[in-house]
Amino acid sequence: xxxxxxxxxxxxxxxxxxxxxxxxxxxxxxxxxxxxxxxxxxxxxxxxxxxxxxxxxxxxxxxxxxxxxxxxxxxxxxxxxxxxxxxxxxxxxxxxxxxxxxxxxxxxxxxxxxxxxxxxxxxxxxxxxxxxxxxxxxxxxxxxxxxxxxxxxxxxxxxxxxxxxxxxxxxxxxxxxxxxxxxxxxxxxxxxxxxxxxxxxxxxxxxxxxxxxxxxxxxxxxxxxxxxxxxxxxxxxxxxxxxxxxxxxxxxxxxxxxxxxxxxxxxxxxxxxxxxxxxxxxxxxxxxxxxxxxxxxxxxxxxxx
Amino acid sequence: xxxxxxxxxxxxxxxxxxxxxxxxxxxxxxxxxxxxxxxxxxxxxxxxxxxxxxxxxxxxxxxxxxxxxxxxxxxxxxxxxxxxxxxxxxxxxxxxxxxxxxxxxxxxxxxxxxxxxxxxxxxxxxxxxxxxxxxxxxxxxxxxxxxxxxxxxxxxxxxxxxxxxxxxxxxxxxxxxxxxxxxxxxxxxxxxxxxxxxxxxxxxxxxxxxxxxxxxxxxxxxxxxxxxxxxxxxxxxxxxxxxxxxxxxxxxxxxxxxxxxxxxxxxxxxxxxxxxxxxxxxxxxxxxx
Numbered sequence: 294x295x296x297x298x299x300x301x302x303x304x305x306x307x308x309x310x311x312x313x314x315x316x317x318x319x320x321x322x323x324x325x326x327x328x329x330x331x332x333x334x335x336x337x338x339x340x341x342x343x344x345x346x347x348x349x350x351x352x353x354x355x356x357x358x359x360x361x362x363x364x365x366x367x368x369x370x371x372x373x374x375x376x377x378x379x380x381x382x383x384x385x386x387x388x389x390x391x392x393x394x395x396x397x398x399x400x401x402x403x404x405x406x407x408x409x410x411x412x413x414x415x416x417x418x419x420x421x422x423x424x425x426x427x428x429x430x431x432x433x434x435x436x437x438x439x440x441x442x443x444x445x446x447x448x449x450x451x452x453x454x455x456x457x458x459x460x461x462x463x464x465x466x467x468x469x470x471x472x473x474x475x476x477x478x479x480x481x482x483x484x485x486x487x488x489x490x491x492x493x494x495x496x497x498x499x500x501x502x503x504x505x506x507x508x509x510x511x512x513x514x515x516x517x518x519x520x521x522x523x524x525x526x527x528x529x530x531x532x533x534x535x536x537x538x539x540x541x542x543x544x545x546x547x548x549x550x551x552x553x554x555x556x557x558x559x560x561x562x563x564x565x566x567x568x569x570x571x572x573x574x575x576x577x578x579x580x581x582x583x584x585x586x587x588x589x590x591x592x593x594x595x596x597x598x
Numbered sequence: 599x600x601x602x603x604x605x606x607x608x609x610x611x612x613x614x615x616x617x618x619x620x621x622x623x624x625x626x627x628x629x630x631x632x633x634x635x636x637x638x639x640x641x642x643x644x645x646x647x648x649x650x651x652x653x654x655x656x657x658x659x660x661x662x663x664x665x666x667x668x669x670x671x672x673x674x675x676x677x678x679x680x681x682x683x684x685x686x687x688x689x690x691x692x693x694x695x696x697x698x699x700x701x702x703x704x705x706x707x708x709x710x711x712x713x714x715x716x717x718x719x720x721x722x723x724x725x726x727x728x729x730x731x732x733x734x735x736x737x738x739x740x741x742x743x744x745x746x747x748x749x750x751x752x753x754x755x756x757x758x759x760x761x762x763x764x765x766x767x768x769x770x771x772x773x774x775x776x777x778x779x780x781x782x783x784x785x786x787x788x789x790x791x792x793x794x795x796x797x798x799x800x801x802x803x804x805x806x807x808x809x810x811x812x813x814x815x816x817x818x819x820x821x822x823x824x825x826x827x828x829x830x831x832x833x834x835x836x837x838x839x840x841x842x843x844x845x846x847x848x849x850x851x852x853x854x855x856x857x858x859x860x861x862x863x864x865x866x867x868x869x870x871x872x873x874x875x876x877x878x879x880x881x882x883x884x885x886x887x
Contacts, residue, residue, distance in 0.1 A: 304729070311730040319746040426625070429878070433871045435822040437829050437842075438863055441849060445859065449852050456852075529732075536737030540826045544849075554738070555830050558745040566745045574734045581733075 294589065301585050305578050310361075312574045316567045317360050321353075369571060370564040372557075379564035383550060383572050389459065390549035394531075394538045397469050401476025402527070408477070409484040410516060414508045425485065428478035436537040440471040440544040457546035468545045472537060476530075483526060487519035521592060528584030532577055629875030632868040636688060639865070643685035651682040651839055663857045672857055674847065680861060687839040688865055694755050694834070695820040701759025703813050706766025711797050711805065713767070714774025725771070728764045736761050737826060744832045751834055754827075758820055765816065766809055773805045814877035818870045825866055841866050 344350045348359065363369065369380045412421045431439075444467060448456035455464045488511075491497055500510045539551030546552070550569055557565030643649055654676045661672040663680070671681040713721040731739070743757045777783060778801075786796050827833030828842030836843060841862045848858030 307726070308730050308733050312733060315730075316742070319742060322746045429874065430871070433818065433874050434867060435826055435870075437826055438845065438866060441845060441852075441859055442863060445852055445856055449856070532732070532735035536735040536826075539735075539737060539741075540830055543830045554741060555832065558741060558832055561745075563745060566742055570734060570738050570742050573738055577735065578733050 297589055298586065301582055305582055308578050309575060312571060313361060313364050314357075316571055317357055320563055320567060364571070369568040372565050373562045374560050374565075375562075379568035380572070382565060383553065383568040386548065386550045386553045387572065389547065390535075390538055390542070390551060393465075393468055393541075393547065393549065394472065394534050396465065397472030397538075398476055398527075398534060400469065401473040402480055404473070405477045405480035405484060406516070406520075408481055409488065409519075410508075410511050412485070413488050413511045413515070416507065421485065424481060428481045431474050431478040432482075435540075436471055436475055437540045437544050439474070440468060440541050443467045443471060444544070457544075459545075459547055464545075468541055468547060471541060472534065475537065476534070479526075479530060480523060483523050484516075484519045487522065488515055491515050491518060521588075524584055524588055524591070528581040531580055535573055535577070625875045626879040629872045629879070632872035633876065636865070636868050636872060639681075639685050640689045640692065643682055646682075649679055649682035649685070651678060651686040652837060654678055660851070660855050662855060663861070671861060672855070674844075674858055675851065680858070683839045683844060684841075684861060684865055687841045687844055687862065688869065690751070690834060690838060691821055691824060691841050691866075691869070694751065694758065694824050695817050697755040698758035698762065698820050698824075699813050699816050701756065702762040702816070703766050703809060705759065706763040706768075707770050707802070707805065707809060709763065710767040710770025711774050711801055714771035715778055715793065715797050715801065717775070717778075721771070724767070728767055731761070732764055737823060740823065740827060741832060744827070749827075749832060749835060751838065754824070754833060758824060762816065762820060762823075765812060769808055769812055770805045773808060774801050777801055777804055811877065811880065814873065814880060818873040818877075821866070821870055821873075841869075 341350075348356060351359075367380055368378065371377060372379045372382055375382065408424060412424055434442075444456045447454045447467060454466050455461070456467075458464055492515075497510060497514060500514050505514075538549070539554065541547070542549045542551035543555060550573070554566055554569040557563070557569065655673070655678075656676065658668075658673055660675060663672040664670070665672065668679075671679075671684070674680055674683065709724055713724040734742075739761050740757055743761070744754075747753060747757070774797075778796075783796055783800060786800060791799075824833055825840065825842035825845075828840040829846045831843075831846065833842060834840035844862040845859055845866075848855075848862065851858050
């Protein structure tokens, strides 16, 4: 277990270093940030002075080490437009994105488990295939598109819910419904696929032969085995969830990280974009580390191999 | 006589086509219908008279579908013909998606086969690169790349291609790893076959079918990503119409002319749905065999 933990931790460190290096290299490809910060009529002397004060005239290696050192102290440079710490601005917006993603995940996952168990217990093939068809159809619709269609129906036509902003609990309904249905579709398909495989296995047949009720077999015997691989997928899927949420924030004008990053691209405020992506990558790596550890605790085969 | 035979032949062809369609899964029929509609819009519309996706006519702006004789599906806020914009947007999305899938497929095949064949440090390094890349969500990775490098359509194809190779790489590698231990590979090596010969003549043909199935699924994924980027304004840039861009424009007119959102949305659903159901049908047929 110790060896497993250490090897996973080492991988995290390498990944974070690589992400930071990638962000640094890309920043050098954006062209000269000084030209963007200064007005058009600035003289060459002004430009040189600004370059010097920002340390852009030093050797690349020195700049790189400086950047990495700063990153470990939580300093990813200042926003060009707002002059404040880029990481600070990004962290400030993070909760708004996480609350959206987390609520959607919890609701979607719970609903998927309930639907899969109900469909399996009922034994109805028609119910199963209908759910499967709905899940596939939902997965074919990109989140932003589903969000707009919900707005069209529930805000524009029916006038029931607010279309944009984050003002009341009602404004959570449409964005959460968008991402939650996406999550339901994913986990429903995964759990059902696992049920399909285990239905004819020995341990299920034995339980049935002992006279265990159908519902109990599904909940106590089949479900725990089905959930094990789902944990790994959930960790990997977090990336898709975050990506979808980032784009969805543009639909609902949600004051989250995604809108800040996209605004950063439009404003050519690279430090904001950089800080946002580094933060999300670090979060993503941390969550996947937790998932790996959880998996190793739950399944001895992983930590012993 | 010849006319009669042609008629007869076309009738039997039609019958065998219906029989084939009835025998196929209903989702495959639906998917085929969707893709046929998409193909018609992409191929036929540009040849219709008066279809210019760029010409503006403010006098006839914001026409609803089926209300104007010269614009079948109506016009947008600048009076541009919606049907021809849909046609060009769909074509752009498809070209971008196929180009990107091709790039990722070639890249993934090359990296995966080399890693699986050589193993050792090179393998560990290449798969490490894949892990690092997966630690940034694809959409975000593309947003950073666009922020740093800008977004022309060609650049977009390349960036989409470079960010989606990992899936192909892993599949190609895992098949190569299991194949390199097999007798036929040992035999080729013993007979003096070089590494390049084994990889290109023996591993590649065995990997291709799996990769092709993955690619079919990926077309839908890439179209989703591209249209999301274009929707938030970081993908295909105006004035070139794109499906995501059309929806972003139309979002401002949800109250007055919902067709500006609904029609491109339908188009995206038909493209992604059609591709997904067809590739699903193909892969189940293959696994059944």
